[in-house]
Amino acid sequence: MIEAFEKQTVRQAEAKVVAEHPHGALMKKAAGEVSDTTVEFLLARDAKVEETRILGLVGGGDNGGDCLYALSYLAKLGYPCLALLLSGKPHEKALAAAEKAEVTIERVDLAGSARQIARLAARRARAAQVWIDGLVGTGVNGKLREPLAQVAAELTHLYESRSSKVLRVAIDIPSGIFTDDGRLPGPFLGADVTVTMGGHKSSCLLPPAAYHFGKVRLVDLGLQMKEPRLARLEAGDVGALWPVPGPEDHKYTRGVVQVVAGSSAFPLTGVMCVEGAGRAGAGMVRYVGPEDAAFAILSRFPEAVSGVGKHQCLLVGPGIDPKDSSRVREAVNQVVQAATSGIPLVLDAGAINLYTEITSQIPGGTLNHRTVLTPHAGEAARLLSALGAGGGRGGVSRAEVEASPAAWVQYLADKTGATVLLKGAVTLIASAGGTMFSQAGAPYWTGTAGSGDVLAGITAAVLAQHQARAEQSGHQLSASRVSAAVASAAWVHAMAARKAAGLPFALSDPESAYSLGAPLVATDIARAIPQAIAHALEQI
Structure with a gap:
């Protein structure tokens, strides 16, 4: 580390x-x-x-x-x-x-x-x-x-x-x-x-x-x-943190992720979340969405299961059309149920824009460290403005977030009570009062459509696996454990992107300093996830 x-x-x-x-x-x-x-x-x-x-x-x-x-x-x-x-x-x-x-x-x-x-x-x-x-x-x-x-x-x-x-x-x-x-x-x-x-x-x-x-x-x-x-996880740290199944484990004890993504306007948005979660080691991935989207997603990733069921982490947000009131209502209801039950939540993309509506229905009106918000700079700026940051200046702009991301990600964590993953070439993970993590190493080709959905899926998978173990032991996930788990997901995402771009995992190699790699798409990142995890486990 x-x-x-x-x-x-x-x-x-x-x-x-x-x-x-x-x-x-x-x-x-x-x-x-x-x-x-x-x-x-x-x-x-x-x-x-x-x-x-x-x-x-x-x-x-x-x-x-x-x-x-x-x-x-x-x-x-x-x-x-x-x-x-x-x-x-x-x-x-x-x-x-x-x-x-x-x-x-x-x-x-x-x-x-x-x-x-x-x-x-x-x-x-x-x-x-x-x-x-x-x-x-x-x-x-x-x-x-x-x-x-x-x-x-x-x-x-x-x-x-x-x-x-x-x-x-x-x-x-x-x-x-x-x-x-x-x-x-x-x-x-x-x-x-x-x-x-x-x-x-x-x-x-x-x-x-x-x-x-x-x-x-x-x-x-x-x-x-x-x-x-402030810290940055390296391969051996991630390997030590990553849940590895034992001989008595099965799909339910390995962690089940439920994905609420997509809508009539964006029917296939959830596919990258589902594949990211599945390839990151979740025992099962459930998809909850429009029937036509479910059919398309299952055609692409047949290991997934369609419909609501028991799960250890809920991922909500990508492709949720704010104009689709019934879909928004379904998403908010699922978030409130998960928050009330105490299981980990990953609120990504469209769900971040529903923050006020979600918190108004949660007992106490606040999130906790088991909820992970995953904004990019623009989404963070909108949420900060909604929370009243920026005072009389008309809120906070994306440029302001990009100029001082560490200060703003910590502000969001303190204000919301959640664990916040602020996406970027250097991804920051903050929680109230805890260690901030800074994860990097992905090639710049990683900034492509669907990449964030893959990261959300990996994050949900690792949290579901940790939650499954916590349930078996009768404990709750601590803030430090959640932050470290989210940081490990960011590391896996970055290393999978390096693999997909044809770059070595080693970041300190002088020869790699001049290698740019090759263009990639989100599907390439998802497919390289198992290799990135295997590399981390080899470094223990």
Whole structure:
């Protein structure tokens, strides 16, 4: 499991360890990891040593010191290295080491205008195949100051306009990404790989900042930190969480999912939910919908059963036409019954828009952690606005949710009492007072019609399986168990999409950093679910 912490938490823990390791030992260790990682990624690109020019963007303090030491190691390996000093106070010992290793040193005239300095940095960057970002570290808050803000903006524009991409290596954290909640308040310099020190910073797991860290490599400094409030499940964690049937299990003890989806206007919407749930290990999937839709779904997935029956998780929403009053009434009634009985609920798509109508009929008027809401940013914005968020500004917009998803998903969890899965390239799972999970790894091809329905089906299946075991033991599912189960569903969905796109499951492989995979459809994701689960179980 990847655990992430606020910057200040890491800095405080790091200060104690640094005090116990004098003479720059930890800085040299960190620089060695930066050097090794750079070489590893260059080898994956088949880059020739003597033809690969490396530019170090050197700021002051420890971050700049890490950069200078890393350049000295790379220069000793034969790489042509230039250190562009963008601080009047570079780390003296690290600078001496770089000079001794014959790194070319260029001191920037900081009395010049920010525009002049940025243009100089761009000229040097244009001639390099690698940029090592040692401008600023986690000690800075807010936005980048000038001239570094202009430098970051100029280099970002240069990177985006180049036909042959350079390798961007960030030290500890990409310069300009200073918030703990994933927001991007100003110019920043993104990375293809970030070598982070001591502990993962929360912004490396939270979008939109997380989209600009690239691959993240952790340098273990032996820090001692309290239990995090943000985490990411990996394969072994999912394997340990995933319910595996035993010799005495049968379809009813393995978890039954009931799917209420589709309507006359959208008759086949439920098929991806049904298939996602079935392939994720549910003992049985029941479909409740229009007769013609049921026939079509059973033709596609004959293992499903048509009609209402006992179940351990109810999935409601995809394809529920708000104009179809009888279908809406049926969906709301089923949700209220499930909520009253205490079994897990997954409210997806159309059901999210029925939130007010649903809660008005639930005893107490609130949901609990066993109800999972699965909005994308647009649906989250509509629900937030309905809940009164945004005050007199006319509610909350999709753009606002996308700019600060961590804050808004937590707001939804706190306000509704539900577990909330906010879909995106990085999917966030939040509950009131619990650990937030951030799951990623799916190729961008995953944003396709029906993909969310498959995810809803996987989520319902894993909850039904956990609920079945809870019923057998006489316990109720805890909030932490529900959140972790939902996060494991998001992991399976992402890995199934990787498999469908022709990508490896391994996320840290440098060679996969440059692989885009192939287009896919939701059916491809559903069919790859068993392989993703098998991979997780193999990692236990």
